[in-house]
Amino acid sequence: MRWNLDRPSGRPASGGSKVLGIGMACALFPVVVGLLVLLAWGLYYGFTRSPTASAGGLLVLCSLSGVARVVLQLRLLRRGVAVPGVVTRVDRKWMDGEVGGYWVYTSHVRFSVPGSEERTVKGPATEHTRVGDPCTVHYDPRRPSRAAVRETRGGLAGLIVFVALFVAATVWYVLWAVGGGRWSP
Template sequence: MVRKALAALCLWVVLVALLGLAFWGYDYAANHAPALATAGALGATAVGAAVMIVRELPLYRRGVPAPGTVVSVSSRTSRGSMGVANTSHTATVRFRTPDGVQRTALCSCKRETKPGEPCVVYYDPTEPSRAGTRASLGALVGLAAFCAVTMAAALWCLVVFDRL
Protein backbone atom coordinates (compact mmCIF):
# COMPACT_ATOMS: atom_id res chain seq x y z
CA MET A 1 0.00 0.00 0.00
CA VAL A 2 2.78 2.44 0.94
CA ARG A 3 4.73 1.54 -2.20
CA LYS A 4 1.70 2.25 -4.37
CA ALA A 5 1.16 5.58 -2.62
CA LEU A 6 4.81 6.60 -3.09
CA ALA A 7 4.74 5.50 -6.72
CA ALA A 8 1.57 7.53 -7.31
CA LEU A 9 3.12 10.57 -5.60
CA CYS A 10 6.27 10.34 -7.74
CA LEU A 11 4.20 9.90 -10.88
CA TRP A 12 2.09 12.94 -10.02
CA VAL A 13 5.17 15.11 -9.33
CA VAL A 14 6.67 14.05 -12.66
CA LEU A 15 3.38 14.84 -14.41
CA VAL A 16 3.27 18.34 -12.91
CA ALA A 17 6.92 18.88 -13.90
CA LEU A 18 6.16 17.78 -17.46
CA LEU A 19 3.21 20.15 -17.59
CA GLY A 20 5.55 22.92 -16.43
CA LEU A 21 7.94 22.00 -19.25
CA ALA A 22 5.13 21.89 -21.80
CA PHE A 23 3.57 25.21 -20.82
CA TRP A 24 6.56 27.32 -19.81
CA GLY A 25 9.66 25.66 -21.25
CA TYR A 26 12.79 24.19 -19.72
CA ASP A 27 14.27 27.35 -18.17
CA TYR A 28 11.07 28.17 -16.32
CA ALA A 29 10.57 24.61 -15.10
CA ALA A 30 14.22 24.30 -14.00
CA ASN A 31 14.10 27.60 -12.09
CA HIS A 32 10.80 26.75 -10.42
CA ALA A 33 11.33 23.05 -9.72
CA PRO A 34 10.75 23.29 -5.92
CA ALA A 35 7.49 25.18 -6.43
CA LEU A 36 6.32 22.74 -9.08
CA ALA A 37 7.27 19.80 -6.85
CA THR A 38 5.35 21.35 -3.94
CA ALA A 39 2.28 21.88 -6.12
CA GLY A 40 2.66 18.33 -7.41
CA ALA A 41 2.87 16.88 -3.88
CA LEU A 42 -0.21 18.84 -2.78
CA GLY A 43 -2.05 17.70 -5.89
CA ALA A 44 -1.05 14.09 -5.26
CA THR A 45 -2.33 14.33 -1.70
CA ALA A 46 -5.62 15.80 -2.92
CA VAL A 47 -5.95 13.05 -5.53
CA GLY A 48 -5.10 10.40 -2.93
CA ALA A 49 -7.74 11.74 -0.55
CA ALA A 50 -10.27 11.86 -3.40
CA VAL A 51 -9.50 8.23 -4.26
CA MET A 52 -9.98 7.26 -0.61
CA ILE A 53 -13.31 9.12 -0.56
CA VAL A 54 -14.46 7.26 -3.67
CA ARG A 55 -13.40 3.95 -2.09
CA GLU A 56 -15.07 4.69 1.26
CA LEU A 57 -18.24 6.41 0.03
CA PRO A 58 -20.09 3.12 -0.74
CA LEU A 59 -19.60 2.15 2.91
CA TYR A 60 -21.61 5.19 4.00
CA ARG A 61 -24.19 4.85 1.23
CA ARG A 62 -24.86 1.11 1.40
CA GLY A 63 -23.30 0.19 4.75
CA VAL A 64 -25.49 -1.07 7.53
CA PRO A 65 -25.85 1.45 10.36
CA ALA A 66 -25.43 0.06 13.85
CA PRO A 67 -25.57 1.83 17.18
CA GLY A 68 -22.15 2.02 18.76
CA THR A 69 -20.27 3.44 21.69
CA VAL A 70 -16.93 5.22 21.79
CA VAL A 71 -14.62 3.07 23.91
CA SER A 72 -11.52 5.25 23.84
CA VAL A 73 -10.04 8.25 22.04
CA SER A 74 -6.38 8.66 21.21
CA SER A 75 -4.65 11.75 19.86
CA ARG A 76 -1.41 11.90 17.93
CA THR A 77 0.47 15.12 17.33
CA SER A 78 3.14 15.40 14.69
CA ARG A 79 5.23 18.34 13.56
CA GLY A 80 5.75 19.19 9.90
CA SER A 81 8.91 20.52 8.35
CA MET A 82 7.81 24.10 9.12
CA GLY A 83 7.26 23.25 12.81
CA VAL A 84 3.47 23.36 12.58
CA ALA A 85 1.75 20.88 14.87
CA ASN A 86 -0.92 18.61 13.40
CA THR A 87 -3.11 16.59 15.74
CA SER A 88 -5.25 13.67 14.59
CA HIS A 89 -7.87 12.02 16.78
CA THR A 90 -8.84 8.35 16.51
CA ALA A 91 -11.74 6.73 18.33
CA THR A 92 -12.08 3.06 19.11
CA VAL A 93 -15.79 2.28 18.73
CA ARG A 94 -17.66 -0.85 19.73
CA PHE A 95 -20.85 -1.89 17.95
CA ARG A 96 -23.08 -4.93 17.73
CA THR A 97 -24.20 -6.43 14.41
CA PRO A 98 -27.83 -7.62 14.01
CA ASP A 99 -26.67 -11.23 14.47
CA GLY A 100 -25.41 -10.29 17.96
CA VAL A 101 -21.67 -10.30 17.30
CA GLN A 102 -19.82 -7.46 19.02
CA ARG A 103 -17.21 -5.72 16.85
CA THR A 104 -14.59 -3.02 17.37
CA ALA A 105 -13.36 -0.49 14.81
CA LEU A 106 -10.97 2.48 14.63
CA CYS A 107 -12.40 5.70 13.16
CA SER A 108 -11.34 9.32 12.81
CA CYS A 109 -13.20 11.54 15.22
CA LYS A 110 -13.62 15.11 16.36
CA ARG A 111 -11.54 16.53 19.18
CA GLU A 112 -14.62 16.83 21.40
CA THR A 113 -15.41 13.10 21.23
CA LYS A 114 -15.39 11.49 24.68
CA PRO A 115 -15.36 7.82 25.73
CA GLY A 116 -18.84 6.52 26.45
CA GLU A 117 -20.56 8.68 23.83
CA PRO A 118 -23.04 6.95 21.53
CA CYS A 119 -22.34 7.00 17.81
CA VAL A 120 -23.61 5.46 14.59
CA VAL A 121 -21.17 3.06 12.96
CA TYR A 122 -21.55 2.08 9.30
CA TYR A 123 -20.17 -1.35 8.47
CA ASP A 124 -19.96 -3.63 5.46
CA PRO A 125 -22.07 -6.76 6.20
CA THR A 126 -19.82 -8.87 3.94
CA GLU A 127 -16.72 -7.65 5.80
CA PRO A 128 -17.75 -6.35 9.26
CA SER A 129 -14.18 -5.33 10.12
CA ARG A 130 -14.59 -2.58 7.51
CA ALA A 131 -16.43 0.11 9.45
CA GLY A 132 -16.44 3.86 9.96
CA THR A 133 -18.34 6.88 11.20
CA ARG A 134 -19.42 10.02 9.36
CA ALA A 135 -16.55 11.91 11.02
CA SER A 136 -14.08 9.67 9.15
CA LEU A 137 -15.57 10.71 5.83
CA GLY A 138 -15.57 14.37 6.87
CA ALA A 139 -11.85 14.24 7.63
CA LEU A 140 -11.09 12.89 4.15
CA VAL A 141 -13.26 15.52 2.45
CA GLY A 142 -11.51 18.26 4.45
CA LEU A 143 -8.06 16.96 3.50
CA ALA A 144 -8.93 16.73 -0.19
CA ALA A 145 -10.45 20.23 -0.24
CA PHE A 146 -7.51 21.80 1.63
CA CYS A 147 -4.88 20.21 -0.63
CA ALA A 148 -6.77 21.06 -3.83
CA VAL A 149 -7.22 24.72 -2.85
CA THR A 150 -3.60 25.03 -1.68
CA MET A 151 -2.31 23.43 -4.88
CA ALA A 152 -4.44 25.74 -7.01
CA ALA A 153 -3.16 28.75 -5.06
CA ALA A 154 0.46 27.62 -5.51
CA LEU A 155 0.02 27.18 -9.26
CA TRP A 156 -1.81 30.52 -9.49
CA CYS A 157 1.12 32.22 -7.73
CA LEU A 158 3.52 30.57 -10.17
CA VAL A 159 1.57 31.78 -13.17
CA VAL A 160 0.56 35.26 -12.02
CA PHE A 161 3.53 36.33 -9.91
CA ASP A 162 6.16 34.12 -11.56
CA ARG A 163 7.21 33.02 -8.09
CA LEU A 164 6.00 31.47 -4.84
Protein backbone atom coordinates (compact mmCIF):
# COMPACT_ATOMS: atom_id res chain seq x y z
CA MET A 1 0.00 0.00 0.00
CA ARG A 2 1.35 3.42 -0.89
CA TRP A 3 0.56 6.44 1.21
CA ASN A 4 -0.29 9.78 -0.35
CA LEU A 5 1.40 12.16 2.06
CA ASP A 6 0.35 15.22 0.04
CA ARG A 7 -3.23 14.83 1.25
CA PRO A 8 -3.76 16.37 4.68
CA SER A 9 -5.92 13.47 5.80
CA GLY A 10 -3.08 10.98 5.23
CA ARG A 11 -5.49 8.47 3.67
CA PRO A 12 -4.24 5.87 1.19
CA ALA A 13 -3.68 7.19 -2.34
CA SER A 14 -5.97 4.73 -4.14
CA GLY A 15 -9.45 3.48 -3.46
CA GLY A 16 -8.35 -0.10 -4.15
CA SER A 17 -6.46 -0.29 -0.90
CA LYS A 18 -9.65 0.64 0.96
CA VAL A 19 -11.43 -2.31 -0.66
CA LEU A 20 -8.48 -4.53 0.29
CA GLY A 21 -8.73 -3.32 3.90
CA ILE A 22 -12.47 -4.05 4.01
CA GLY A 23 -11.87 -7.49 2.50
CA MET A 24 -9.18 -8.23 5.09
CA ALA A 25 -11.51 -7.13 7.91
CA CYS A 26 -14.28 -9.38 6.55
CA ALA A 27 -11.87 -12.31 6.35
CA LEU A 28 -10.53 -11.80 9.88
CA PHE A 29 -13.91 -11.15 11.52
CA PRO A 30 -14.94 -14.84 11.79
CA VAL A 31 -11.50 -15.74 13.14
CA VAL A 32 -11.68 -13.07 15.86
CA VAL A 33 -15.25 -14.03 16.76
CA GLY A 34 -14.26 -17.70 16.92
CA LEU A 35 -11.34 -16.94 19.22
CA LEU A 36 -13.55 -14.83 21.47
CA VAL A 37 -16.14 -17.63 21.64
CA LEU A 38 -13.36 -20.09 22.49
CA LEU A 39 -12.14 -17.75 25.22
CA ALA A 40 -15.66 -17.30 26.63
CA TRP A 41 -16.20 -21.06 26.57
CA GLY A 42 -12.89 -21.65 28.38
CA LEU A 43 -13.75 -19.15 31.09
CA TYR A 44 -17.30 -20.48 31.50
CA TYR A 45 -16.11 -24.07 31.62
CA GLY A 46 -13.40 -23.12 34.04
CA PHE A 47 -15.62 -21.30 36.48
CA THR A 48 -18.32 -23.97 36.38
CA ARG A 49 -16.27 -27.16 36.08
CA SER A 50 -12.56 -26.74 36.54
CA PRO A 51 -10.24 -23.94 37.63
CA THR A 52 -7.62 -25.53 35.38
CA ALA A 53 -9.67 -24.67 32.31
CA SER A 54 -10.19 -21.09 33.45
CA ALA A 55 -6.43 -20.75 33.68
CA GLY A 56 -6.32 -22.06 30.11
CA GLY A 57 -8.80 -19.39 29.04
CA LEU A 58 -6.65 -16.69 30.58
CA LEU A 59 -3.60 -18.14 28.81
CA VAL A 60 -5.53 -17.95 25.53
CA LEU A 61 -6.28 -14.28 26.21
CA CYS A 62 -2.62 -13.56 26.94
CA SER A 63 -1.60 -15.45 23.79
CA LEU A 64 -4.01 -13.41 21.67
CA SER A 65 -2.61 -10.22 23.17
CA GLY A 66 0.95 -11.26 22.29
CA VAL A 67 -0.02 -12.25 18.76
CA ALA A 68 -1.85 -8.94 18.26
CA ARG A 69 1.23 -7.01 19.40
CA VAL A 70 3.51 -8.88 16.99
CA VAL A 71 1.09 -8.42 14.08
CA LEU A 72 0.70 -4.69 14.75
CA GLN A 73 4.47 -4.19 15.07
CA LEU A 74 5.17 -6.07 11.84
CA ARG A 75 2.45 -4.17 10.00
CA LEU A 76 3.81 -0.86 11.23
CA LEU A 77 7.36 -1.75 10.23
CA ARG A 78 6.27 -2.97 6.79
CA ARG A 79 3.71 -0.32 5.86
CA GLY A 80 4.67 2.62 8.01
CA VAL A 81 6.66 5.61 6.82
CA ALA A 82 10.32 5.51 7.86
CA VAL A 83 11.79 8.76 9.19
CA PRO A 84 15.02 9.55 11.00
CA GLY A 85 14.86 9.99 14.75
CA VAL A 86 17.22 11.05 17.52
CA VAL A 87 17.49 9.59 21.03
CA THR A 88 16.65 12.36 23.51
CA ARG A 89 16.67 10.36 26.74
CA VAL A 90 17.64 6.90 28.00
CA ASP A 91 15.89 5.49 31.08
CA ARG A 92 17.43 2.72 33.15
CA LYS A 93 15.35 0.64 35.58
CA TRP A 94 16.52 -2.15 37.90
CA MET A 95 14.45 -5.34 37.78
CA ASP A 96 14.78 -7.84 40.61
CA GLY A 97 15.10 -11.45 39.60
CA GLU A 98 15.28 -14.79 41.38
CA VAL A 99 19.04 -15.00 41.15
CA GLY A 100 19.84 -11.29 41.25
CA GLY A 101 18.67 -8.59 38.95
CA TYR A 102 19.25 -6.79 35.69
CA TRP A 103 18.87 -3.38 34.11
CA VAL A 104 16.12 -2.62 31.57
CA TYR A 105 16.86 0.25 29.20
CA THR A 106 14.26 2.36 27.38
CA SER A 107 15.00 5.13 24.90
CA HIS A 108 12.90 8.18 24.13
CA VAL A 109 13.20 9.05 20.45
CA ARG A 110 12.14 12.35 18.86
CA PHE A 111 11.05 12.37 15.21
CA SER A 112 9.33 14.79 12.85
CA VAL A 113 6.12 14.13 10.97
CA PRO A 114 5.81 16.11 7.71
CA GLY A 115 3.23 18.86 8.12
CA SER A 116 2.99 18.35 11.88
CA GLU A 117 4.86 18.95 15.10
CA GLU A 118 7.67 16.81 16.46
CA ARG A 119 6.68 13.67 18.32
CA THR A 120 8.35 11.36 20.81
CA VAL A 121 8.11 7.58 21.01
CA LYS A 122 9.57 5.07 23.46
CA GLY A 123 11.75 2.35 22.07
CA PRO A 124 14.27 -0.33 22.96
CA ALA A 125 17.73 0.54 24.19
CA THR A 126 20.89 -1.11 25.49
CA GLU A 127 23.61 0.01 27.85
CA HIS A 128 25.44 1.35 24.77
CA THR A 129 22.58 3.67 23.67
CA ARG A 130 23.48 7.33 24.14
CA VAL A 131 21.57 10.60 23.89
CA GLY A 132 21.97 11.94 20.35
CA ASP A 133 22.23 8.52 18.69
CA PRO A 134 20.38 8.36 15.36
CA CYS A 135 17.75 5.69 14.74
CA THR A 136 14.86 4.93 12.40
CA VAL A 137 11.22 5.44 13.41
CA HIS A 138 8.27 3.95 11.51
CA TYR A 139 4.91 5.69 11.93
CA ASP A 140 1.39 5.38 10.55
CA PRO A 141 0.59 8.52 8.52
CA ARG A 142 -3.10 8.21 9.39
CA ARG A 143 -2.28 8.14 13.12
CA PRO A 144 1.21 9.55 13.73
CA SER A 145 0.83 8.74 17.44
CA ARG A 146 1.21 5.07 16.42
CA ALA A 147 4.95 4.75 15.91
CA ALA A 148 7.74 2.29 16.63
CA VAL A 149 11.49 2.50 16.77
CA ARG A 150 13.06 0.00 14.42
CA GLU A 151 14.80 -2.69 16.45
CA THR A 152 18.11 -3.73 14.94
CA ARG A 153 19.37 -6.25 17.49
CA GLY A 154 16.79 -8.99 17.01
CA GLY A 155 14.30 -7.55 19.49
CA LEU A 156 11.30 -8.20 17.28
CA ALA A 157 12.61 -11.66 16.36
CA GLY A 158 12.93 -12.44 20.06
CA LEU A 159 9.37 -11.26 20.65
CA ILE A 160 8.09 -13.44 17.80
CA VAL A 161 9.89 -16.51 19.16
CA PHE A 162 8.60 -15.85 22.70
CA VAL A 163 5.00 -15.38 21.54
CA ALA A 164 5.19 -18.50 19.35
CA LEU A 165 6.44 -20.60 22.29
CA PHE A 166 3.79 -19.09 24.57
CA VAL A 167 1.02 -19.87 22.07
CA ALA A 168 2.30 -23.44 21.68
CA ALA A 169 2.35 -23.91 25.46
CA THR A 170 -1.15 -22.46 25.70
CA VAL A 171 -2.50 -24.84 23.06
CA TRP A 172 -0.89 -27.78 24.86
CA TYR A 173 -2.31 -26.63 28.21
CA VAL A 174 -5.84 -26.20 26.84
CA LEU A 175 -5.72 -29.66 25.19
CA TRP A 176 -4.41 -31.12 28.45
CA ALA A 177 -7.20 -29.45 30.46
CA VAL A 178 -9.93 -30.53 28.04
CA GLY A 179 -8.56 -34.08 28.23
CA GLY A 180 -9.26 -34.18 31.96
CA GLY A 181 -5.76 -33.41 33.19
CA ARG A 182 -4.09 -36.24 31.34
CA TRP A 183 -2.57 -36.31 27.91
CA SER A 184 -4.55 -38.59 25.62
CA PRO A 185 -3.83 -37.97 21.93
